[in-house]
Amino acid sequence: MADAAQALKMTQSAPLVVHAPPAELEREPLVANGRGIGWLSDTIAGVAEGSPAAWWKICFAISVTMMTVCFLCILYLMSTGVGVWGLNHPVMWGYAIVNFVWWIGIGHAGTLISAILFLLRQKWRTSINRAAEAMTIFAVMCAGIFPLIHIGRIWLGWWLFPIPNSYSIWPQFRSPLMWDVFAVSTYFTVSVLFWYMGLIPDLAVMRDRARTKIRKIGYGLFALGWTGSNRHWSNYEKAYLILAGLSTPLVLSVHSIVSLDFSVSQLPGWHTTIFPPYFVAGAVYSGFGMVLTLLVPLRRLLKLEEIITVRHIELMCKVTLLTGSIVGYAYGMEFFIAWYGGNPYEKYLFLHSRAADPFIIGPLLGIEPAPYWWAYWTMIICNVVVPQLFWLKKVRTCMIAVFVLSILVNIGMWFERFVIVVTSLNREFLPANWGYYSPTWVDILQFLGTFGLFFTFFLLFLRYVPLIAIAEVKGVTPQADPHHPLGGAKTGGRHP
Amino acid sequence: MNDRPYAILAEFENPAAILRAADKVRGEGFRNWDVFTPFPIHGMDRAMGIQNSKVGWFSFIGGVTGYATGMTMIWFMNTVDYPIVIGGKPMFSPFSAFPPSYELTILFGAFGALLGMLFLNRLPRLHHPLLKNKRFKLASHDRFYVVIETNDPKYSETATRKMLEALGSKHVEFVEE
Numbered sequence: 001m002a003d004a005a006q007a008l009k010m011t012q013s014a015p016l017v018v019h020a021p022p023a024e025l026e027r028e029p030l031v032a033n034g035r036g037i038g039w040l041s042d043t044i045a046g047v048a049e050g051s052p053a054a055w056w057k058i059c060f061a062i063s064v065t066m067m068t069v070c071f072l073c074i075l076y077l078m079s080t081g082v083g084v085w086g087l088n089h090p091v092m093w094g095y096a097i098v099n100f101v102w103w104i105g106i107g108h109a110g111t112l113i114s115a116i117l118f119l120l121r122q123k124w125r126t127s128i129n130r131a132a133e134a135m136t137i138f139a140v141m142c143a144g145i146f147p148l149i150h151i152g153r154i155w156l157g158w159w160l161f162p163i164p165n166s167y168s169i170w171p172q173f174r175s176p177l178m179w180d181v182f183a184v185s186t187y188f189t190v191s192v193l194f195w196y197m198g199l200i201p202d203l204a205v206m207r208d209r210a211r212t213k214i215r216k217i218g219y220g221l222f223a224l225g226w227t228g229s230n231r232h233w234s235n236y237e238k239a240y241l242i243l244a245g246l247s248t249p250l251v252l253s254v255h256s257i258v259s260l261d262f263s264v265s266q267l268p269g270w271h272t273t274i275f276p277p278y279f280v281a282g283a284v285y286s287g288f289g290m291v292l293t294l295l296v297p298l299r300r301l302l303k304l305e306e307i308i309t310v311r312h313i314e315l316m317c318k319v320t321l322l323t324g325s326i327v328g329y330a331y332g333m334e335f336f337i338a339w340y341g342g343n344p345y346e347k348y349l350f351l352h353s354r355a356a357d358p359f360i361i362g363p364l365l366g367i368e369p370a371p372y373w374w375a376y377w378t379m380i381i382c383n384v385v386v387p388q389l390f391w392l393k394k395v396r397t398c399m400i401a402v403f404v405l406s407i408l409v410n411i412g413m414w415f416e417r418f419v420i421v422v423t424s425l426n427r428e429f430l431p432a433n434w435g436y437y438s439p440t441w442v443d444i445l446q447f448l449g450t451f452g453l454f455f456t457f458f459l460l461f462l463r464y465v466p467l468i469a470i471a472e473v474k475g476v477t478p479q480a481d482p483h484h485p486l487g488g489a490k491t492g493g494r495h496p
Numbered sequence: 497m498n499d500r501p502y503a504i505l506a507e508f509e510n511p512a513a514i515l516r517a518a519d520k521v522r523g524e525g526f527r528n529w530d531v532f533t534p535f536p537i538h539g540m541d542r543a544m545g546i547q548n549s550k551v552g553w554f555s556f557i558g559g560v561t562g563y564a565t566g567m568t569m570i571w572f573m574n575t576v577d578y579p580i581v582i583g584g585k586p587m588f589s590p591f592s593a594f595p596p597s598y599e600l601t602i603l604f605g606a607f608g609a610l611l612g613m614l615f616l617n618r619l620p621r622l623h624h625p626l627l628k629n630k631r632f633k634l635a636s637h638d639r640f641y642v643v644i645e646t647n648d649p650k651y652s653e654t655a656t657r658k659m660l661e662a663l664g665s666k667h668v669e670f671v672e673e
Contacts, residue, residue, distance in 0.1 A: 036638065037534060037535075037637075037638045038637055038638035041534075041636070041637050041638065162569060162573065164577075164578070168577075168578055169578055169580070170573035170574060170577065170578055170580075171573070172574065172580060172582065173570045173573070173574055173592055173593055173596060174582050174585075174589070174592040176595075178596065179595035179596055179599075182595065182596040182599040182600065183595065183599050186599040186600070186602055186603040189603060189606075190602060190603060190606045193606050193607070193610050194606070196610075197610055197613070201534075201535075201636070204636050205534075205636040205637070207636075208633040208634075208635075208636045208637070209633075209637075224614070224619045224620035224621075225619055225620050225621040225622060225623075225624055225627070226619070227532055227624060227626055227627065227635065228532045228533055228534060228635045228636055229530045229531070229532055229617075230518075230530060230531040230532070230533060230536070230537070230540050230541070230544060230546070231530055231544075231546060231617070232617040232619070233533070233535075233536040233540075234536075234541050234546050234549050235549045235550075235551050235612075235613045235616045235617055236536070236613055236617070237536050237549075238548075238549035238551040238552065238613070239549075239551045239555075239609045239610060239612065239613035242551060242552060242555045242605070242609040243606055243609050243610070246555070246559075246602050246605050246606050246609070247602075247606075249598075249602065250599075250602045253595070253598060253599065253602075257595055260595075471534060471535045471536075472535070474534055474535040475535040475536060479510070479511075480511055480535055480537070481511065481538070482510075482511035482512040482514075482515040482537060482538065482539060483512070487510055487511045487512050488509070488510030488511055488512030488513050489512045490512075
């Protein structure tokens with residue numbers, strides 16, 4: 001007993017010394033050069049103040065022109081009919097559905113960054129979540145155009161909503177298309193709510209910095225009288241946590257339901273149980289591609305390299321690599337099941353309608369080249385091969401390489417949707433009904449036009465709203481930690 | 497009679513100082529006071545003695561309402577008001593009604609969270625005495641403030657000021673109503 005007491009006394013009296021880890025194990029800070037919280041306000045809010053840069057004006061002019069083209073195409077479609085598109089029998093879903101699925105998939109990275117990474121306590125999300133959420137909202141807007149216009153008689157679009165039509169018939173809720181209406185409109189609304197709630201403290205920053213009366217009133221109204229009271233922060237943080245918790249199952253359900261539009265049907269190539277997780281992984285993959293495409297040039301143009309650091313870009317590349325590999329696995333599994341499942345139609349579709357190229361597989365197996373073999377192999381190269389380059393640190397830290405690869409990611413994902421929609425339809429069960437789909441100029445301009453819509457909104461966002469969540473980035477600096485020397489503590493504290 | 501200022505405001509320069517100050521002010525037994533910071537500070541809720549937020553209840557009630565709305569709406573539309581037979585299946589199936597109801601759960605739950613937060617914070621409000629104060633504009637920038645209202649029972653013009661200065665505040669001023 002006495003010995004034990006002695007030993008205890010000794011351990012208590014000897015001061016506990018924890019040595020600092022070696023410098024190479026220290027994580028790179030989330031805000032470079034030890035910048036303080038005042039600097040963060042000035043830098044981020046400064047982007048939305050002052051007069052616009054020359055590149056902004058040029059990009060804005062181009063975007064508005066393209067957006068106009070988008071609306072003119074819609075007008076032409078409405079006044080003439082869906083015959084202006086390249087749709088035919090049997091390919092009755094074409095560019096409209098491809099573009100819808102592609103755009104809505106892009107949105108998924110924003111919600112993943114804002115909700116799932118928040119729940120996983122990934123502090124690096126704070127530098128990129130605002131811009132990614134804005135991207136989500138604008139991408140869903142672009143996506144929402146297509147299902148509306150592809151119904152042909154656009155003026156009957158309200159039949160999709162739970163309103164009885166002129167014969168008092170309600171919508172039919174066994175159809176996945178109805179589920180889609182609810183999923184996409186909920187997704188849009190909740191994304192806007194989440195984005196706006198995150199904006200409230202930052203709009204207060206803009207209000208407090210405003211010099212002109214108009215800005216003071218404008219930002220003041222949208223900031224809702226936010227003062228930064230800790231009693232308010234307490235409720236705010238809880239609400240933010242709940243919204244993140246609600247957005248996580250939401251984002252997983254949205255692309256799952258989009259995939260059910262296909263997989264609930266009986267068509268080989270669509271009727272697959274792997275679709276929901278495969279679509280969600282592909283959506284996050286393409287979304288991260290788009291976030292990289294936007295942020296890699298922006299951090300340079302707006303001189304935000306100290307806030308969106310190379311570490312942030314690297315981490316996003318790693319998520320792209322992970323989701324790209326899941327997508328690659330799904331392609332392989334889909335192909336395997338086409339053979340293993342023993343369904344001759346499915347096997348035929350995968351080999352004869354998708355994979356058989358005129359150079360290797362076709363001649364080897366003695367098969368005619370598939371009509372869309374080029375689309376299939378573009379998809380495989382861009383989605384399976386290209387992301388594997390992100391294993392290399394040299395690639396992840398080279399901004400030009402990241403930018404180019406991120407564009408390839410999005411090209412690949414667009415072709416994935418093209419392959420799913422068009423190649424499954426173009427060869428029907430009856431060979432007499434086979435056909436070939438190619439888009440018309442209206443299809444192509446309509447698609448390019450949605451980029452105009454997207455970038456118009458995105459550029460306006462850059463001008464009027466802080467593109468990085470100021471309060472959140474402040475919160476992850478060592479200066480904000482009351483137990484860190486930089487935060488005013490006398491001792492202790494290492495920045496995580 | 498209202499010549500009395502609205503509150504006394506003390507500025508602090510770092511999170512550790514404001515955390516210590518909050519701990520002290522709560523310990524002294526003040527009631528109508530608050531801390532204003534540019535970002536939420538870890539541990540401040542405990543230092544101020546704030547209970548767990550009630551936002552969760554608003555969100556929960558929203559979610560339950562959403563799910564019930566979805567299920568009842570679909571059952572009423574496709575079974576009661578205008579029955580449609582599809583593939584000889586039962587008029588109502590909870591499985592095909594689930595996806596829209598699930599989405600409505602999330603939709604109403606999200607509105608519950610946001611509106612509940614605004615309600616508990618008594619926002620939006622167009623006017624607040626602090627927002628007229630010039631110095632207070634730094635509360636969204638890089639300064640931290642303790643504000644004690646003059647209608648607090650423990651408030652005294654000299655003693656409270658002395659306490660705040662003793663806590664290390666270099667700038668103490670009165671905020672007009």
